[in-house]
Amino acid sequence: MKKSIVFIASTLITTLLSAEQIKRIDFINLSRMSPKIANETIDFKVGDELDIPKVNSAIKKFYKFGYFDDIKVQNENGVVQFVFKEKPVIANIEMTGYKEREEDLDLVYSKMGIKKGYFYTKKRLETAKKTLLLELEKEGYINSVVEVNVEEINEDSVALNFDVNKGEAIVIKKVNYFGSKELEESDFEEIIVNKKEDYLGWFWGFHDGEVKLDQLSIEQPRIRDLYFQHGFLDSTVKKPFMKIDFSSNTAELNYFITEGNQYNTNDIKIFLDSSILDPKTLYPELLLRKDRVFDIALLRKDVELIKTAVADLGYAFTEVKYDLKKDKKTSKVDVILNVIPGEKVYINDVIISGNGRTLDRVIRRNVYLAPGDLFNLTDFTDSKNKLQRSGFFDTVEISKKRITSTTMDLIVNVKETSTGNIILGGGYGSYDGFLITAGIKDQNVFGSGKAVGIKVDYSSHKQDIDLFLKEPSINDSKYNGSINIYSKTREIEYGSPKYTFEKKSIGIALGAGTELFRNT
Structure with a gap:
């Protein structure tokens, strides 16, 4: 880019010596930016004298948008022309030899930093290729090869094709836990990802033994945490060591463990301002018990229990910090829980985003x-759960945005999902003949939260129509209701000679209810 600017300055200098006045400014081949934005980007206008530093400054500003491969400036008798060469966009992406499901491919493309509509650059392509090779390596495919074909559709767009030749997967044949005396191999296999190949590793439900390199670095803290769950607070686990035989693409995985003492819980102390909540009311609820083997997982749950109890009283930013006082001589540990409640916090506003269809x-x-x-932390958590159970959204996120020390906004961000479906089917029976079934249903019609549907069954001897409406919250209350209107017609034959008569029933069913418990 610097070379382009120097070139422009040198070609314009003879024209600009006379301080020519600008009569018109044109933007040529500019489609990804409006003329208004372009005019706001440059630091001069019609009527101004043409100035080299201002032209170069404008070019730099345009490059910062990231839309352009090249920019040239021409001056013809006071008509200044910016000629742009825009970066092509990625119009299509295909991948062969790796992943087939659309969702899996989308996830891979996201990691690679490419997507339909993104600008194409050689740097972006190189980064995408390196990331893909890294992903293959993480899954245990060593020495994979990725070839990329860039097809130019036109001047403005390209198509990318990634041809993947996966290397051979490394299969773990043996896993050793050197130094482990108190825990069995089966204990480790419940928590680790890199496991040895089962006898029927190729069969569904058995371990294939393939190395997951991205998980290998996480196995060490997993094993150490397992020891902490069994009271071994002095345990150490070294980084795993893997021996690979590339001639057979097999590996042996070794862990080196020092277990140390197993500790029992001795004393548990909760330090909390009793004017907020009496700590004595919390002790009976704790999962950790005195004189039992210490378990770090139970301690984490106790921390959440205490945090929830205090945060339910309005202390939204409660912190619970713990300290462990070990006595190596007695193999006992004291647990000290220090609660920092902060200030009571009130809800300033609930801000909703992401709902293009569902009403606020x-x-x-x-x-x-x-x-x-x-x-209230319980209300906060239950709100997210209830929105997820509604069936209207793919994802639900509720975050806290602090406004002042005593107020906050709740930011509810949702990603909507499809709530309607159409059913169409048919069949044939010796009595009914051809049978046609059709229906349409929407669980969130017009974003109102109401469920509406109709179903029709039709054959030569049967005609059924079923229409229903369900309101999960009547007038936004805790009461729900439903109405079902149906019409059923049956043509029945009996006797010899055959007699035929028609039976028809029309009805309406009403229902009402209320939520008695949350999370049901």
Whole structure:
């Protein structure tokens, strides 16, 4: 880019010596930016005198947008022309030899940093290729080869094809846990990912033994945490060592462990301002027990229990820190829990985003916290769970945004999912003849939260129509209701000679209910 600017300056200098006045400014081959934005980017206008530093400054600003491969500037009798060469976009991406499901491919493309509509550059392509090779290596495919074909569709777009030749997977034939005396191999296999190949490793449900390199670095803390769950607080686990035989693509995985003493829980102390909550009410709820083997997993649950109990009283930013005082001589450990509640926090506002279809009020009625409410952690958690159970959203995220020391906004971000479906089927029976079934249903019609559907069964002897409406929250209350209208017609034959008569029933069914418990 620097060379281009120097070139422009040198070619323009003779024209600019006379300080020529700008009569018109043209932007040529510019499609990804409006003329208004382009004019706002340059630091001069019609009527100004043409100035080299300002031209070069404008070029730099245009390059910063990241849209352009090249920019040239021409001056013809006061008509300044910016000639752009825009970067092509990626119009299509294909991959052969690796992953087949659309969802898996989308995830891989995301990691590679490419997507339809992104700008194509050689640097982006190189980064994508390196990332793909790394992903293959993480899955245990060593010496993989990736060839990339860039097809130019036109001047503005390209298609990318990644041809993957996966290397041979490394298979773990043996795993050793050197130094492990108190725990069995089966204990480790419950938590690790890199396991040895089972006898029927090729069969579904058995371990194929393939190395997962991306998980290998995480196995060490997993094993150490397992020891902490069994009270071995002095345990150490070295980084795993893998011996690979490339002639057979097999490996032996070794862990080196020092177990140390096994500790029992001795004393548990909770330091908490009793004016907020009496610590004595919490001790009976704790999962850790005195004189039992210490378990770090139970301690984590106790930390969450204490945090929830205090945060339910409005202390939204409660912290619970713990300290372990080990006595190596007695193999006992004291647990000290220090609770830092902070200040009480009230809800300032509930801000909803991501709902292009679902109405705001449908989301708000499923959030147990409203503006002016005192924060409650259980309500916060249950709100997210209830929104996820509604079936209207793929993902639900509720985050806390602190406004002041005593107020916060709740940011509810949702990603909507498809809630409607159409059913169409048919069959043939010796009595009914041809049977046609058709139906349409939407669990969130017009984003209202209401479920509406109709189903029709039709044959020569049967005609059924079923129409239903379900309201999960009548007038945004805790009460729900449903109505079902149906019409059933049957043509029945009996006797010899055959007599035929028609039986028809029309009805309506009403239902009502209320939520008695959350999370049901």
